[in-house]
Amino acid sequence: MNPARPTPAAPAGPMGMNPLENFRMAFESLWGNKLRSFLALLGIVIGVFAVTAMISLGQMATAGITQDLEAIAGRSIFVQPNFNEGQDFSTAPIRQEDILALQTLPAAVIPQLFTSAQYEVRPGTRRSIQLQGTPGDLPRLDPTNKLAKGRYFSEAEARGGLAVAVLSDRAARDLFPGREAVGQVARLYYPNGARLELTVVGVLQPPGGLFGGLGAAATVYVPNELIWNTSPTARKGQYDFVVLSLKKGADARQVTRQVQRIFEGRYGKGKYQIASTESFQDTLRSITLILQALLGAIAGLSLLVGGIGIMNIMLVSVTERTREIGLRKALGATSSQIRQQFLIEAVVLTLVGGLLGVVLAAGLLLVITATVPFFKVFILNPATVLLALAVSALVGLFFGVWPAARAAALDPIEALRYE
Structure with a gap:
């Protein structure tokens, strides 16, 4: 009896394509169309820059107000x-x-x-x-x-x-x-x-x-x-x-309550007003948080516009690469692999745009800290950076779904005939 022959390994190339290969092809495609890629990520850069800068400026303003209040009134x-x-x-x-x-x-x-x-x-x-x-x-x-x-x-x-x-x-x-x-x-x-x-x-x-x-x-x-x-x-x-x-x-809130009890016990409620710098700071924090949310939401609109720009560029890319998609499918690439490649391109574009936006925001904040006396402390919260990058990646994922689905749905025969 002849010994059993080993099963041949799957060939490298489109039929055995793995995610790393899709990443490589996505980067090559983006690098091959530098101007188009730059114009696509420009909206994301502006959006992430605006969101990061607005939120950080709000935090820096809060810190500056708190320091000034403590300098003039202490605790x-x-x-x-x-x-x-x-x-x-x-x-x-x-x-x-x-x-x-x-x-x-x-x-x-x-x-x-x-x-x-x-x-x-x-x-x-x-x-x-x-x-x-x-x-x-x-x-x-x-x-x-x-x-x-x-x-x-x-x-x-x-x-x-x-x-x-x-x-x-x-x-x-x-x-x-x-x-x-x-x-x-x-x-x-x-x-x-x-x-x-x-x-x-x-x-x-x-x-x-x-x-x-x-x-x-x-x-x-x-x-x-x-x-x-x-x-x-x-x-x-x-x-x-x-x-x-x-x-x-000393705990400011606890001492404030004790002062309140002393005066209310002696004279009843409402006759004396008792306040602390902590309460002023809490009020200022609430105001600045509301302003941060409003400014962040307004700045976030530019992320939406940038996402629409990504989608438009990706749809154009699908149209331009119809024959390439048909050839890959004819060589064995699955619809999920085609979809994955276009989604990777969209997410890479937005992540690169997000990183550039964060770098530009950090540069602006450093300049403001050095030149504007009120902003005494440079603040770029890691949570803000992670949030900006996560939102930019989600924007790329969301607006990349339709172009990726359209590319994956192309019929290989019709795609090969496309001129």
Whole structure:
């Protein structure tokens, strides 16, 4: 008995074509039509560039806003009368016993007073300026207050109600234009005409960033005790506003709830407004997320246009290569192999376009970070890159299905006759 003969291996070529061979042929076809391929992927490049840039710019804007907010307010909680409910400084004052209750929390408690005053620009002409009472050593309690010159009045000076003052940068320029403010005497006037002479001991740094304008008012900082002793409207032992500068590691939301419980337990609901920089940041994040979604959706329309362009180019390619498709089918290529090749071409086009779009977006973001002060942090989230590339591949797959199906459905005999 003759031994069994081994079964011959399937021949290489169209009849035994594997996916790698389809990839090779797809790349050769795209490379052979460079201009057409470039025009096809141009829409994808623009779409992925726009989507990646818009989402990343939104994230960079959020980071910039958060940094600026922390620079001017730190991690803080604010307590004031609920003006939305008709309260004011006279109907909802913050009392000394409230301050003592707040001092049990993991935060530096900074009670403050506000009143208006005037200064003389020239004899007979006066302008308004804000007078703000604070405890002593404010930069130690709240590091967002930074000195540019001189010093801040001490706790002892504040307890004694001494006539010393620290000026905001704007107040220093208004009160002493072209002169050094530290060491000068600032003469202010209450609305009733009473005069207040203050020795200037320091000047604060001007606030920077997007929210710099919020702290750019002309403000004279003096001891709370001094305002109680001299102002015709201030009531001793009562404050207008309290800032709680959170200690490192303190949970802002938990402390906010504790502050809420203290004031609601003492005065009922709705009389005081309690907010934190965390809540401001959450609101800003929500706004920027909505803007990112809108801008991303608008930019995504260009991906749709790019996908339609891919489909049109692929349909033209099917028509041009009708005889090639017929020859491959006659040599044994299956409909699924033909379909696979055209789908690979479409996906490769969109992936290459997606990569180019991401590279261009990264370049733009680097330029913006280097040239626009507001965008302090370069952010290109890997999740954003993966999302952009995944969407571009899905666009190629979706818009490549019809041309691929049309190529696979060609009759080999009719295709070979095609001129």
